[in-house]
Amino acid sequence: MHASPLVALVGNPNAGKSALFNALTGARQKVGNYPGVTVERHSGRLVMDDGRPVELIDLPGAYSLEPSSPDERVTRDVVTGASSLERLPDALVVVVDAANLDNHLRFTLQLIALGLPVVVALNMVDLAERDGLTLDADVLARELGVPVIATVAVRKRGLDTLRAALDSALAVGGKRTPDVGAGTQDDIVHLQRRARQIATAATVSETAGRRWAHMLDSVALHPVAGPVLLVTILFVMFQAVFTWATVPADAIDAGFGWLQDAIKGVMPDGFARSLLTDGLIAGVGAVIVFLPQILILFLFILVLESSGYMVRAAFLMDRLMATVGLSGRAFIPLLSSFACAVPGIMATRVIEDEKDRLTTILIAPLMTCSARWPVYTLIIGAMIPNMPLAPFVRLQGVVMFGLLVIGIAGAYVAALVLRRTVTKGASSGFMMEMPKYQVPRIGDVLIGLWQRAIIFLKRAGTIIAATTVVLWLLLSFPKPPEGSGISPVDYSIGGRIGHGIEYVVKPIGFNRDIALALLPAMAAREVAVSAIGTVYAIDDKDGSGTDRITDQIRGRWTLPTALAFLMWFVFAPQCISTIAVTRRETNGWKWPLFMVGYLFAAAYIMAGLTYWLAVFAGL
Ligand SMILES: Nc1nc2c(ncn2[C@@H]2O[C@H](COP(=O)(O)OP(=O)(O)OP(=O)(O)O)[C@@H](O)[C@H]2O)c(=O)[nH]1
Numbered sequence: 001m002h003a004s005p006l007v008a009l010v011g012n013p014n015a016g017k018s019a020l021f022n023a024l025t026g027a028r029q030k031v032g033n034y035p036g037v038t039v040e041r042h043s044g045r046l047v048m049d050d051g052r053p054v055e056l057i058d059l060p061g062a063y064s065l066e067p068s069s070p071d072e073r074v075t076r077d078v079v080t081g082a083s084s085l086e087r088l089p090d091a092l093v094v095v096v097d098a099a100n101l102d103n104h105l106r107f108t109l110q111l112i113a114l115g116l117p118v119v120v121a122l123n124m125v126d127l128a129e130r131d132g133l134t135l136d137a138d139v140l141a142r143e144l145g146v147p148v149i150a151t152v153a154v155r156k157r158g159l160d161t162l163r164a165a166l167d168s169a170l171a172v173g174g175k176r177t178p179d180v181g182a183g184t185q186d187d188i189v190h191l192q193r194r195a196r197q198i199a200t201a202a203t204v205s206e207t208a209g210r211r212w213a214h215m216l217d218s219v220a221l222h223p224v225a226g227p228v229l230l231v232t233i234l235f236v237m238f239q240a241v242f243t244w245a246t247v248p249a250d251a252i253d254a255g256f257g258w259l260q261d262a263i264k265g266v267m268p269d270g271f272a273r274s275l276l277t278d279g280l281i282a283g284v285g286a287v288i289v290f291l292p293q294i295l296i297l298f299l300f301i302l303v304l305e306s307s308g309y310m311v312r313a314a315f316l317m318d319r320l321m322a323t324v325g326l327s328g329r330a331f332i333p334l335l336s337s338f339a340c341a342v343p344g345i346m347a348t349r350v351i352e353d354e355k356d357r358l359t360t361i362l363i364a365p366l367m368t369c370s371a372r373w374p375v376y377t378l379i380i381g382a383m384i385p386n387m388p389l390a391p392f393v394r395l396q397g398v399v400m401f402g403l404l405v406i407g408i409a410g411a412y413v414a415a416l417v418l419r420r421t422v423t424k425g426a427s428s429g430f431m432m433e434m435p436k437y438q439v440p441r442i443g444d445v446l447i448g449l450w451q452r453a454i455i456f457l458k459r460a461g462t463i464i465a466a467t468t469v470v471l472w473l474l475l476s477f478p479k480p481p482e483g484s485g486i487s488p489v490d491y492s493i494g495g496r497i498g499h500g501i502e503y504v505v506k507p508i509g510f511n512r513d514i515a516l517a518l519l520p521a522m523a524a525r526e527v528a529v530s531a532i533g534t535v536y537a538i539d540d541k542d543g544s545g546t547d548r549i550t551d552q553i554r555g556r557w558t559l560p561t562a563l564a565f566l567m568w569f570v571f572a573p574q575c576i577s578t579i580a581v582t583r584r585e586t587n588g589w590k591w592p593l594f595m596v597g598y599l600f601a602a603a604y605i606m607a608g609l610t611y612w613l614a615v616f617a618g619l
Pocket residue numbers: 011012013014015016017018019020060061062123124125126127151152153154155
């Protein structure tokens with residue numbers, strides 16, 4: 001039996017728990033360590049008005065009862081009575097930041113649901129008032145069903161009232177066993193909604209900016225309107241990529257055409273000229289044409305990120321992610337993977353749980369990265385008619401969107417399977433602060449776009465140029481004997497390698513041209529585009545050298561082949577950089593090899609299925 005009751009200070013990080021702890025205990029505190037963990041234990045003595053002592057502990061800040069760090073685990077274990085290091089508190093003082101009520105009330109609701117006596121310290125009301133936000137503590141108390149005391153920890157304001165409220169909470173409290181299930185059952189979207197409702201109800205007055213944020217959130221986080229908005233934004237993004245980019249892309253295309261002609265005008269005909277114009281310029285040009293589309297894609301991502309919407313999207317996704325046993329924290333790395341899996345995989349470092357993190361790394365390549373855009377766009381542009389389906393909705397954009405959705409669905413299934421087999425383990429929760437909404441700064445967005453453009457152009461200038469030249473050489477030599485009638489491509493070294501690959505990919509509907517492009521495309525996916533361009537430049541039947549790749553594809557590919565090829569690129573791990581970064585982040589070859597294996601298998605099966613279904617459907 002302990003002499004004095006135990007009271008724990010809990011709340012989100014930076015709510016002011018330690019400041020309140022210091023104000024309440026003064027010099028009567030001890031700092032120690034919880035045995036076995038590196039988490040510090042702060043305890044101190046609080047003296048009630050009648051002189052009775054209460055032991056106060058300052059718990060580490062946490063976002064929720066689903067811990068994602070050792071600190072948060074200590075907090076969770078203590079308040080749920082699961083801790084072997086600390087007895088169950090007799091009451092909780094939940095500290096919330098008044099200026100950040102929506103965010104902090106989520107955890108508060110979870111804590112109240114545990115059933116222990118709770119007093120809420122509505123802290124930092126001075127900062128809230130400075131920001132033009134006035135809150136009604138009584139309304140808050142009524143909505144939450146527990147006493148709420150306004151405090152300013154650093155000015156020791158509200159401490160007497162807080163002590164009195166704590167006294168009566170302890171008096172009526174009795175000790176109940178925490179109802180651990182109650183706090184964690186509600187998913188975070190629901191909690192967030194409830195928190196926002198309460199915060200709105202308790203708000204007496206607020207600035208226009210805050211009012212706007214509340215209004216935007218009531219749409220963006222709405223259980224029905226939220227997902228609809230998210231899908232709409234993504235859909236508009238894809239339509240924009242296809243429609244806005246045509247003019248600049250055509251201009252770039254024309255520019256490279258002009259450059260080819262100019263060089264043909266000054267250089268004598270021969271191997272060097274042909275390598276330079278039909279090989280290098282055509283190959284690199286075929287990829288650079290996609291710069292406008294990639295920049296439009298990044299424009300959307302950067303604006304969504306800097307406006308504060310992205311984290312809201314992560315919230316909406318959390319429920320979905322939880323169904324496959326992934327942490328909501330995985331959303332941000334996965335989202336970055338839509339630009340490129342390499343930074344995406346590096347961003348998985350924010351995920352504490354190893355199994356969670358590994359699963360996220362393994363599915364990251366299924367997000368449609370920007371290197372796939374050139375491939376998708378080329379094939380869709382050549383083979384899918386761009387007929388309007390509805391105002392502002394065209395078939396090509398829909399197909400593109402479909403490929404993206406298939407990638408996500410693939411990742412979903414992969415995570416589901418992986419989490420039950422090779423990366424089995426308990427899943428952890430996710431909580432993040434909702435950032436403020438703000439109008440994106442044009443300068444920041446432009447700098448972001450500029451950086452992407454440079455990275456893309458560098459790739460085109462190095463990896464893509466080099467593989468194009470190597471492929472050109474492999475496809476040009478040795479030359480078939482004069483008058484043999486054999487196509488130079490088929491006779492070349494590259495052609496023979498291609499025939500070898502063709503054996504493997506013929507069953508899934510791929511032709512020789514695709515087989516030839518697959519190997520160089522291992523360097524980077526978009527090389528497939530320049531590689532196909534190279535094949536057709538060397539294999540130019542009429543010798544005019546003027547046919548565009550799209551026309552060549554149209555003439556030589558069937559629709560089932562094109563669809564199978566698209567499906568292949570949704571799954572195939574055609575990217576050396578991704579494999580390398582996976583090796584680095586997982587410290588060994590085991591997981592990158594596993595990733596390559598399962599993705600190639602999926603690519604093969606899905607492409608094959610697509611091909612044969614399309615053939616049987618008579619496409
Ligand atoms: N203006 C103002 N500042 C406060 C108040 N309470 C705390 N602060 C300041 O807010 C910051 C965070 O306070 P802490 O007490 O360290 O927060 P905490 O909840 O212990 O944070 P963690 O330990 O990280 O979970 C500090 O700089 C405090 O000085 C308050 O009522 N008003």
